[in-house]
Amino acid sequence: PPAQIRGGARLELLGEAIPSSIDELFTLFGVDKVSADFVVVVDTSGSMSQGPTPPYPAVLKAFLSLVESIPDGDNLSVLTFDGSPNLSFQGKISDKSRNKAKDALPATATGEGTDIGSALDATLRRLERADSADVQTVIFLTDGQHVPAPGSAFPTTSGPEWDQLRVRADQARRGHDTQVLGIGLGEQGAGGIELLRQVFGNPEINSLPPDQLADFFRESVRRSQLARLATLVDKELANPVTVESKGSMPLEPTMDVDVVVHSNLKKLPVDLSVSGVTATNADGDQIDAELIGAKKSQIGPGGSETVNVRIEPPVKNPGFKVPPVTEQAKFTIQLNATYQVLPKDLLARVSGTATSGEVQGQHSVDAIRTYGRSVREVLTLLAMVLLTLLVLAWLYRRFLQLPKLVGVFVVDSAAAPEKSVIQLKGKHHRITAKDVPGAGGAKIELFTRRGKPKRVFARVDTPPFFEVEDRRRERVVPEETEIRVNRYRLGGGRMKYWPKEPERTSDSNDHPR
Numbered sequence: 001p002p003a004q005i006r007g008g009a010r011l012e013l014l015g016e017a018i019p020s021s022i023d024e025l026f027t028l029f030g031v032d033k034v035s036a037d038f039v040v041v042v043d044t045s046g047s048m049s050q051g052p053t054p055p056y057p058a059v060l061k062a063f064l065s066l067v068e069s070i071p072d073g074d075n076l077s078v079l080t081f082d083g084s085p086n087l088s089f090q091g092k093i094s095d096k097s098r099n100k101a102k103d104a105l106p107a108t109a110t111g112e113g114t115d116i117g118s119a120l121d122a123t124l125r126r127l128e129r130a131d132s133a134d135v136q137t138v139i140f141l142t143d144g145q146h147v148p149a150p151g152s153a154f155p156t157t158s159g160p161e162w163d164q165l166r167v168r169a170d171q172a173r174r175g176h177d178t179q180v181l182g183i184g185l186g187e188q189g190a191g192g193i194e195l196l197r198q199v200f201g202n203p204e205i206n207s208l209p210p211d212q213l214a215d216f217f218r219e220s221v222r223r224s225q226l227a228r229l230a231t232l233v234d235k236e237l238a239n240p241v242t243v244e245s246k247g248s249m250p251l252e253p254t255m256d257v258d259v260v261v262h263s264n265l266k267k268l269p270v271d272l273s274v275s276g277v278t279a280t281n282a283d284g285d286q287i288d289a290e291l292i293g294a295k296k297s298q299i300g301p302g303g304s305e306t307v308n309v310r311i312e313p314p315v316k317n318p319g320f321k322v323p324p325v326t327e328q329a330k331f332t333i334q335l336n337a338t339y340q341v342l343p344k345d346l347l348a349r350v351s352g353t354a355t356s357g358e359v360q361g362q363h364s365v366d367a368i369r370t371y372g373r374s375v376r377e378v379l380t381l382l383a384m385v386l387l388t389l390l391v392l393a394w395l396y397r398r399f400l401q402l403p404k405l406v407g408v409f410v411v412d413s414a415a416a417p418e419k420s421v422i423q424l425k426g427k428h429h430r431i432t433a434k435d436v437p438g439a440g441g442a443k444i445e446l447f448t449r450r451g452k453p454k455r456v457f458a459r460v461d462t463p464p465f466f467e468v469e470d471r472r473r474e475r476v477v478p479e480e481t482e483i484r485v486n487r488y489r490l491g492g493g494r495m496k497y498w499p500k501e502p503e504r505t506s507d508s509n510d511h512p513r
Contacts, residue, residue: 018269018342018343019268019343019346020343020346021346022226022229022346022349022350025229025233025346025350026225026229028267028268029229029232029233029236029267030232031225031228031229031232032071032072032073033073034133034134034135034228034231034232035073035074035075035092035133036074036075036133036134036135036136036137036224036225036227036228037074037075037077037126037127037132037133037135037136037137038066038070038074038075038076038077038137038139038221038224039077039079039123039126039127039136039137039138039139040063040066040076040077040078040079040139040141041079041080041081041085041119041122041123041138041139041140041141042059042063042078042079042080042081042105042141043080043081043082043109043114043119043141043142043143043144043185044056044080044081044082044105044106044109044110044111045081045082045083045109045111045112045113045114045143045144046082046109046110046111046112047109047114047143047144047186048109048143048185048186049108049109049110051186053210054186055143055185055186055210056108056109057210058210058211058213059105059141059185059210059213060105060107061213061214062210062213062214062216062217063102063104063105063217064102065214065217065218066139066214066217066218066220066221067093067098067101067102068098068102069217069218069221070093070221071093071221071225072092072093072094072095073092073093073094074092074093074133074224075090075091075092075093075133076089076090076091076092076093076101077089077090077126078090078101078104078105079119079122079123079126080104080105080106080111081111081114081115081116081118081119081122082109082111082112082113082114082115083111083112083113083114083115083148083149083152084113084115084118084149085115085118085119085121085122087122087126088104088105088106089101089104090126112149113147113148113149114142114144114145114146114147114148115146115147115148115149115152115154116142116146116154116195117146117148117152117153117154117157117161117162117165117195118148118152118153118154119140119142120165120195120196120199121153121154121165123138123140124165124168124169124172124199127169127172127173127176127178128168128171128172132172132176133176134175134176134177134228134231135176135177135178135224135227135228135231136173136176136177136178136179137178137179137181137220137223137224137227138178138179138180138181138200138203139181139183139217139220140180140181140182140183140193140196140203141183141185142183142184142185142193143184143185143186144186146195157195157198158198162198162199165198165199166198166199166201169199169200169201170201173200177227177228177230177231178200179204179220179223179224179227180196180200180203180204181203181204181206181216181220182196182203182204182205182206183206183207183208183213183216184205184206184207184208185207185208185210193205226350229350230350230351233347233350233351233353234351234353236265236266236267236268236341237265237341237347237351237353237354237355238353239263239264239265239266240264240357240359240360241261241262241263241264241265241270241272241299241339241357241359241360242261242262242264242359242360242361243259243260243261243262243333243334243335243359243360243361243362243363244260244262244361245258245259245260245262245363246363246364246365246366247363247364247365247366248365248366248367248368249365249366249367250367250368250369251313251315251327251328251329251367251368251369252315252367252369253312253313253315254310254311254312255310255311255312255313255365255367256292256308256309256310257308257309257310257311257333257363257365258306258307258308258309259277259306259307259308259309259333259335259363260304260305260306260307260363261299261304261305261306261307261335261337261359262299262303262304263299263300263301263302263303263304263339264302265301265302265341266301266302267301268301268341268342268347269298269299269300269301269303269341269342270298270299270339270340270341270342271296271297271298271339271340271342272296272297272298272299272305272337272338272339272359273295273296273337273338273339273340274291274295274296274307274335274336274337275295275336275337275338276291276335276336277289277290277291277307277309277333277334277335277336278333278334278336279309279311279331279332279333279334280331280332280334281313281329281330281331281332282329282330282331287311287312287313287314287331288311288312289309289310289311289312289333290309290310291307291308291309291310292308292309292310293307293308298342299339307335307337309333309335309363311331311333311365313329313331313367320372320373322372322373322374322375322378323372323373323374323375324370324371324372324373324374325370325371325372326368326369326370327368327369327370327371328366328367328368329366329367329368330364330365330366330367331364331365331367332362332363332364332365333362333363333364333365334362334363335359335362335363337358337359338356338357338358338359339356339357339358339359340355340356341355341356344356404425404426404427405424405425405426405427405428405429408421408422408423408424409421409422409424409429409431410422419435422435
């Protein structure tokens with residue numbers, strides 16, 4: 001009830017709970033903290049106190065309930081009129097001023113004349129105040145026709161004076177939510193109150209019996225609160241749900257992008273529904289894009305929700321570049337999404353503003369990648385490759401490749417002097433008695449040894465010779481004749497051997513072998 005709201009009753013909403021009643025909306029939006037204007041205009045001419053059931057006593061009683069129902073902080077203006085208007089109360093309602101406001105109406109109605117035009121002029125002055133509230137309620141009560149006193153500015157019910165009132169009313173109501181409620185009393189009913197249409201255009205005109213005034217006044221206060229709530233809700237609904245996010249990330253053939261949807265509503269939650277996504281590059285060409293994860297969610301007041309989108313831009317293999325190349329791209333992601341402000345049905349009872357809409361805005365992605373190598377990196381890599389090749393070549397020559405024989409084989413005291421020097425060649429050189437006439441039956445093989453490329457060794461296949469290898473002399477057969485083999489190195493030196501000594505027998509005629 002209005003009295004409870006005026007008294008400061010609060011309904012604490014837990015977290016982001018959705019309001020389920022008008023009173024919860026009152027509390028959520030703090031309607032009791034938003035002031036409104038009430039302009040009550042009462043006809044106090046003598047006719048209001050005449051007849052078998054005069055309306056004025058009922059008006060006086062109902063007015064007390066009206067003052068009691070108006071929330072603290074609201075502004076009340078009370079105008080009485082007969083032949084001329086009179087401002088009997090003006091001020092904000094509080095515990096101190098409420099009783100004073102109840103005394104604004106005279107105890108009896110004894111005035112002469114009924115100048116409705118002047119009363120409307122005074123009403124507009126209350127609405128035209130510089131400190132007027134956004135929500136205004138005018139309650140106009142009369143029982144008679146327009147009967148102005150001599151000298152009135154509104155001698156008739158039409159003319160330029162009334163046209164000017166209409167212009168002023170339009171200006172005063174501009175930017176305000178103004179409710180004009182006219183009540184026709186007595187035998188005239190709504191007769192004289194119809195003049196409100198000439199000024200306010202579309203007022204609500206009622207012809208009520210006096211005993212219904214109290215309920216009507218209380219309902220007027222409730223309607224004022226609903227109007228304030230509607231104004232606040234309209235402002236709330238004017239806040240859109242948008243995509244205002246942007247980000248930077250590496251440029252890749254597949255990119256997962258987080259698109260942030262933000263609700264600018266401060267009081268109410270929204271249901272978000274995403275039906276699709278569109279992505280374009282800087283040239284406006286569409287690229288492949290798809291949604292990942294949930295497509296429906298709820299966003300609390302002032303909250304955000306992340307929508308995962310996967311885009312696949314046509315990124316080519318850059319190959320090898322020297323120096324490095326930096327490639328930049330810009331993508332725009334547009335969500336095909338709508339939102340519904342909650343609670344839908346309850347808000348439709350309060351405001352005529354649409355509670356749903358499309359998500360506005362777009363997400364921008366700045367993508368970048370740098371590929372290729374610097375000159376320094378390339379030179380370093382080449383140096384490492386060259387060093388590796390040199391090491392491999394050294395290992396090959398050291399452990400795998402057999403070096404070539406270099407130099408000559410010198411035979412001392414050869415039978416044929418022209419064949420005493422034999423040029424070494426290849427990696428394995430065999431020298432036999434055919435190569436060195438008079439060398440006896442020796443067969444010598446000269447070869448290099450793996451792992452010791454600078455050494456050349458002789459292997460004697462025919463005894464009685466020694467095999468020399470790595471500074472070691474190993475007897476092959478028992479020594480019969482001294483054979484000496486000197487170590488030979490590549491690039492120089494020589495190897496000597498002596499032919500086998502002839503065997504001597506007792507027969508002096510035998511020839512040596």
